[in-house]
Amino acid sequence: MDVLGSFLDSLDAMLGGSWWFPYVLLGVGFFFTVYLKFPQIRYFKHACRVVTGKYDKNAHEGDTTHFQALSTALSGTVGTGNIGGVALAISIGGPAALFWMWMTAFFGMTTKFVEVTLSHKYRVKTADGTMAGGPMYYMDRRLNMKWLAVLFAVATVISSFGTGSLPQINNIAQGMEATFGFERMATGAVLSILLALVILGGIKRIAAITSRVVPVMAAVYILGAFAVIFYNIENIGPSFVSVFTNAFTGSAAAGGFLGASFAYAFNRGVNRGLFSNEAGQGSAPIAHASAKADEPVSEGMVSILEPFIDTIIICTLTGLVILSSGVWTEKFETEFERSGMTFIKGNYDEANEADREQLYKYLNGHSDHQVEEYTGAIQVVQGIAVNKDFTVIHSRSIGEDIRFGISDAHQYTGTVDIESGTPVDPSITIQGKSLVHSAELTTKAFTRGFFGDSGKYIVSIGLLLFAFSTAIAWSYYGDRAMTYLLGPRSVMPYRVFYVAGFFWASFADTTLIWKLAAVGIVVMTLPNLFGIMVLRKEMKETVDEYWEKFEKEQGQASGDDKIEKSRDFQ
Structure with missing residues (x-):
């Protein structure tokens, strides 16, 4: 498992974690934004009208309404990325990471418009009478x-487990255990039954559930966020300023945060933006392919709203909660994660400017630092290190009050061997004070508002609803990929296996799955970006044809309903 994990880390470093991937993702979105003359701005009002069903006709083919397709796609994107992903980006890249999440969403609105339109255009009706679509169909039928197409479909199935099923229930179970004391296996069993009842009913039941759950979960979370934002209203202005002023310079050290370079903030912001809104990944087009519409562009219009709701609204609220509350620079008692912890030689003090500079260079990959990773034996008596010739770095901060344990006992006595900065024995636990990240950071932030400590329940409930709805949506993405690969008969076995994996992951370690998902996401994204670039001229022609037909159908109607797109926009 360690070898496989290392291989996946290396693969991810060459793909999603590489310097070039954010430029490719943003570059495609920027190209289509200019090429189609800023559709995310010009078509926004029209998209709102389409999603309300203003132009629907009963004769249109499909399984769901525009709103239900939007809700299903949103349920797949609004998830742990909005609660934990934003917090992770800020904890790694500082306030600047939020700016690059916004940029990913802004250009992603156009990318999603393009991928959904093309995928809807080449959708097919399967043998069981349901609609099936997604990038694999335009890759096969048009390109x-x-x-x-097979590569994309296989990556989709992998990602359905790595993104939609296993990590989601793992996060839910951990949150329910930490907040309410529920056993993780019991949480997994109950939610697995509910998941089965939903997804075994197919897209119509999935759409019916998500169209009800998405508005509720968004309302609950937004209420909790505003309770923190208004409580810390005096910090909102400085928080916004820090996002913009740090966007092209990186974030300086603040409190326990040791600072992040521009490159780090840019990379993490764009990556977390993709994980949150999935624009360019090719997943949302699978949900939108089920919508009742005879015009692919009309469904593409609806998808413009997704990154706006997911990232511009919900992720921004999460970011402002974290920044205005100040918790992102505070250290809390926590158990250090093995993957986010490094032992280095010598004693470093964050109050010392020279030490901060060296650690900043080390953490941001500069070559001119003098920091050395620790190798040697640490003598421990009742959890406390006897020798003091090391410093522990955890979550881009210096760990304090370090205590060593083994399994559940935190009063370990003996020797702890360290090799290249990492404890050799994985059963050794390290606790202390450091910065925290992901859902834990968001939970801390939600307690700094009008609801006080009760704010943590909003995060737990939000995480439950967000993550569970994500699992529902991704089951549909996976079964459409299976339909393409092996036909409709493969769908039911896939669903059974999906639910079984969901239950198992509630009490298992899914670290390897997260790594597999990180690679799977990029393997989905790159072929999709390539495909829509090849079909750029067809996309432009399809949009022009849509507006010509729209004008004729609208006739001589007055006011805004006459023509919502003037000739100046063509």
Whole structure:
């Protein structure tokens, strides 16, 4: 498992974690934004009207309404990324990471418009009478690249487990255990039954559930966020200022935070933006392919709203909660994660400017630092290190009050061997004070508002609803990919296996799955970005044809309903 984990880390470093991937993702979105003359701005009002069903006709083919398709796609994107992903980006890249999440969403609105339109255009009706679509269909039917379509579909199935099923229930179970004391296996059993009842009913039941759950979960979370924002209203202005002033310079050290370079903030912000809104990944087009519409562009219009709701609204609220509350620079008692912890030689003090500078260079990959990773033996008596010739770095901060344990006992006595900065024995636990990240950081922030400590329940409930709805949506993405690969008969076995994996992950370690998902996301994204770039001219022609037909159908209607897109926009 360690070898496989290392291999996946290396693969992710070459793909999603590489310097070039954010430029490719943003570059495609920027190109289409200019090429189609800023559709995310010009078509926004029209998109709102389409999603309300203003132009719906009963004769349109499909399984769901525009709103239900939007809700299903949103349920797949509004999830742990909005609660934990934003917190992770800020904890790694500082306030600047939020700016690059916004940029990913802004250009992603156009990317999603393009991918949904093209995927809807080449959707098919399957043998069981349901609609099936997604990038694999335009790759196969239009580009004649069967191999690319198969690669994308396989990556989608992998991601359905790595993104939609296993990590989601793992996060839910951990949150329920920490907040309410529920056994993780019991949480998994109950939610697995509910998941089965929903997804075994197919897209119509999935759409019916998500169209009800998404508005409720958004309302609960937004209420809790505003309770913190208004409580810390005097910090909102400085928080916004820090986001913009740090966008192109990186974030300086603040409190326990040791600072982040521009490159780090940019990379993490764009990556977390993709994980949150999935624009360009090719997942949302699978949900939108089920919508009742005879015009692919009309469904593409609806998808413009997704990154706006997911990232511009919900992720921004999470970011402002974290920044205005100040918890992102505070240290809390926590158990250090093995993957986020490094032992280094010598004693470093964050109050010392020279030490901060060296650690900043080390953490941001500069070559001119003097920091050395620790290798040697640490003598421990009742959990406390006897020798003091090391410093522990955890979550981009210096760990304090370090205590060593083994399994559940935190009064370990003996020797702890360290090799290249990492404890050799994985059963050794390290506790102390450091910065925290992901959902834990968001939970801390929600307690700094009008609801006080009760704010943590909003995060737990929000995480439950967000993550569970994500699992529902991704089951549909996976079964459409299976339909493409092996036909409709493969769907039911896939769903059974999906639910079984969901239950198992409630009490298992899914670290490896997260790594597999990180690779799977990029393997989905790159072929999709390539495909829509190849079809750029067809996309432009399809949009022009849509507006020509729309004008004719609207006739001589007056006011805003006459023509919502003037000739100046063409």
